[in-house]
Amino acid sequence: MSRAVEVSVVLPAYNEANTLADTVVTTLSTLESFLPAGAFEILVAEDGCEDRTPEIATELAAEHDAVRHVHSDERLGRGGALEYAFEQSNGETLVYFDTDLATDIGHLEELVECVRSGEYDVATGSRWLPDSEADRPAKRGVPSLGYNSLVRLFLRSDLQDHQCGFKAFDRDVLFALLDDVEDEHWFWDTEVLVRAQRSGYRVNEFPVRWTPKGDSKVDIVRDVLGMGSQILRTWWQLSISPRITRTVTLTAGSLLVFVSLALMTLYLDPSEVLDSMAEADRLYILLAAVVYLLSWPLRGLRYRDILDSIGYHERWEFLTGAIFISQTGNLVFPARAGDAVRAYIVKARRDIPYPSGFASLAVERVYDLLTITFMAGVVLLWLALTGSLGELEAALSGDPVQGSERESGQTALVVAAGVGLAAVCAVFFIVYTARRDRNYVRPAVRRLSSDSYAEYVAGVIEQFVGDIQTVAQDRASFVRVGVSSLVIWVLDVVVGIVVLLAFAVDVAPALLVGAGFFAVSVGNLAKVLPLSPGGIGLYEGAFTLLIVTLTPIGGVVALSAAIVDHAVKNVVTILGGFLSMGLLNVSLTTAVEESPEADVVQND
Template sequence: MSDIEVSVVLPAYNEEDTIEETVSVTLETLASFLPAGSFEVIVAEDGCDDRTPEIASRLAAEDDRVRHVHSDERLGRGGALEYAFQRADGGTLVYFDTDLATDMRHLEELVESVRSGAYDVATGSRWLPENRADRPARRGVPSLGYNTLVRAVLRSKLQDHQCGFKAFDRDAMETLAPMVEDEHWFWDTELLVKAQRNGFRVKEFPVDWTPKGDSKVDIVRDVFGMGSQVLRTFWELSVSPRITRRVSLGAGTLLVVVALLLMTQYLDPRTVLERMADADPAIVALSGAVYALSWPLRGIRYRDILDSMGHHERWEFLTGAVFVSQTGNLVFPARAGDAVRAYVVKARRSIPYPTGFASLAVERVFDLLTITLLAGVVLIGLAVTGSADTLFAALAGDAVGGDTASSGQTAVVVAAAVGLAAIGAVAAIVASARTDRNFVRAGVGRLSDDSYADYVAGVIEGFVADIQTVTADGAAFVRVGLGSLLIWSLDVLTALVVFRAFGQSLTPSLIAVGFFAVSVGNLAKVLPLTPGGVGLYEGAFTIIVAPLTPVGVTTALSIAVVDHAVKNAVTVVGGIVSMAWLNVSLTKAVEESRNASEVEPEAEA
């Protein structure tokens, strides 16, 4: 049995200039208050590409109190510490940063706080009132902001979570380590937060601290890395445990109620009813039935997208998931309802979040490309027939007056920009799928050389690879493309049926203009400049239809309002039915996702 009581781990990455001095100071300090033979110093060398491994091996050979733990690949700060702690012999596990920024006179208090049995975890703090930490603004301001965020969001009672000066009881570490998902810079914070949540005794004491080396804001580490991990931990500790059957049902009901209330704000029911009074109610109802036909096609298309990514699901379930997310898009700003779908397919079917969002990105790209194609074909037709000049004059002039003209002109500009962006996105995706160059790693590497860069790059690479899988698969590309064409053709057909409800004859020219007007209106809705795209859609529709057809401005606007109202109504009704159907499953899904996370530890940022 080992006599080692205290194991000090020094996490080292490319520390050839300082590691020998750090080990020497550590040994000297430990020897000043611990019995001989009761401690060890472990150099946790984390995939270094300098002389650190050779120096650590030499130090271990020269002094039996020193050990060298090597990793061929970078494990990250937290990963390297856990790897070394598992191989340590001591009952008290300690680590501190190798730059010795924390005054080593505090080491005895750190060690004895845990070794004595008084505390399970001890951590130095640079933010307690009585300490003397030299913090220049470039370090102090981000650190203060981060620690304030952690206390507010994760309900921590500590002042400083990232100080690299900590000690743990071995039993406490063995309990906490499996709970900690992050393997990088957030490891310290997550461990301290979960130690508090699980009733462990945590001591925070002031230390004198002097910054060493350069410090700068790292967008990958500080924003994508640390920020996303704060949100993930908040979800894990504060949200997920509260998603019960009752809460799920309540949230679904609230979502629908809010959607209905918002519709009354941006679609005045009296205005819609007044304009519908001039329309045939039976034909308006028929337009709703036509639009409803597009929803199973959305589920089938989404199934085809996921199939190409290696996830095989039933189209019925996916149709419900699409209904729920689109209802959310009527409520949440910036199309945040899409995140609802990513959650549903993750919780119910354990589809990873990066794949869920990638599948949504594919769907959106095909939507935009299809709508742009429809609009472009009709625009070419208008140019051939000589009607394009009339359209451009209407867009630049006063063929349609008032607010409708202003919103219509804005909508057309937005639609043109979105359409061009869609074409550019498809070209970029197809081009990148045909090259072996890793643009993601190169791009992330320009922003950061931190260990989080590999983590973030890996998530983005998975996202991009999923998108490229669909575009590179010819059969999948055709299936999804044809599905998109059918979906948006039914969307246009819905509007044409509303034209008939207002007594308009569906001449070839009106059908062509209708295709163009609905396509431009849908492109304008992509940017969430107004709730539900209301205003932009109607403006674009009216400013295109009125000058190019015998339909008057008032009638064109009425048709646009009723068309949009019918589509939103079908979406909300479908959302109600889907939420009622999925509520029980969502409760099980949360439980399933917890179980799945034990065998599929991906990042949920």
């Protein structure tokens, strides 16, 4: 070439055998009309195609000096393919547009010169500006309008059209932005534009003539799961996460706990509850804390067995600390954000991939739910044999407990029943599929979507489910984890019974044990859903209702015991969490910010 390349044009190509040759020829002639010879190059970013696109791209590269073929053996996704090609480009002005030429190629000079002249850092065509000429049928226009409105609302973008495949960038600016861009699929365009605006770069949006090419349809996985979750992820990273400091999170968490406990005492005289709690035997409460503390090494050993089953061998001491920290996160942050903290810790400290971290946690949760459900079921059978079911039914439909206490207990029991049923169904499905070679995940996802993003999602889900099935296939591990789960939750129930004894309740031992097992089991089932931080409120409601219904213990003492029982467990958890943070050098706030929270489909 006679001079250095100034402009690099990338054509993302996936199964474009019918249009690629014409698009390349048209692009060459258009570039030649306003750029000197040798000042530009065209890169065909061929992304794991299944048709003749690779052969055609190779032929075009051999025929034209300005054309290069950038091949990928496997699907990288739209954003991934663009990044891969841009990394191999030479130009200072980087351009891409869709190979179907839906955007009038006559706008190419305006697009290139916006950035090449130095006037703007980023330029993008728009189909939604007043002067744009876009023939948009409703099936394309309505979803596009809704999507762009959500981006402007949540991500505070000033642009009207984020997904028009007609963009140009200054090379240095683009690669500075790509350090923070996470999406590798269809949201890539939007994330680059939003981050460019947030970083203060000059972005020019100009009207274009646009004609739809081919058919289009709403893709459930790509458009709803993919794009929707990415909008929320970017909103969290740009607008929420920077404001979450250690002081803010601890203050907010403490305030929520205080408000929740205050609401629990509205329907009982708070002074009576406080007096009752003050009269509790402190030695019994200390004993309850010791019993609960004994369950934590068992949690670390159980988690070690689960990870062993999927191929990761770690020390139980480290894993106990990770569980302490994650459970502390669940008490401080809403929506069980602590679960993602544990996945972050084992990834950051032991390089266990996020899908495996979440899968191991899911296995643990399944065992927890099954064990609690089993214990509640055994006691329910015991109640039936002793003729106490009538009292329980009266509690749910009658008025043995007044006002909010009964309503809270009823809500808790409904939640507990739903969670227990879901847990049983999930385990039956996992065990059933673990004994068969058939792949259930990918066909199910393909029914929802034919997009490349769906293949990516299916792969992550398969790894996730596969790890769970591995544990189910290992009979020795299955039994070992099951036994340890039973011991852990029996100790949890013992804590509740010891706390009841601290209030000097006069109840027959058999009745106290049975009611305690049922109250603690149902209370734990009720707080599985993240309806309040640490399940505060639902747990106390279920515990109080069942103790009052099944025993002669009054509402004040039952609520006092429920609060103390939950408080003992939470205090032990928080103290262990902060000690573990110091020993493992983990910041809870940093872990929450950097963990993929439930963004389980993030590329590891």
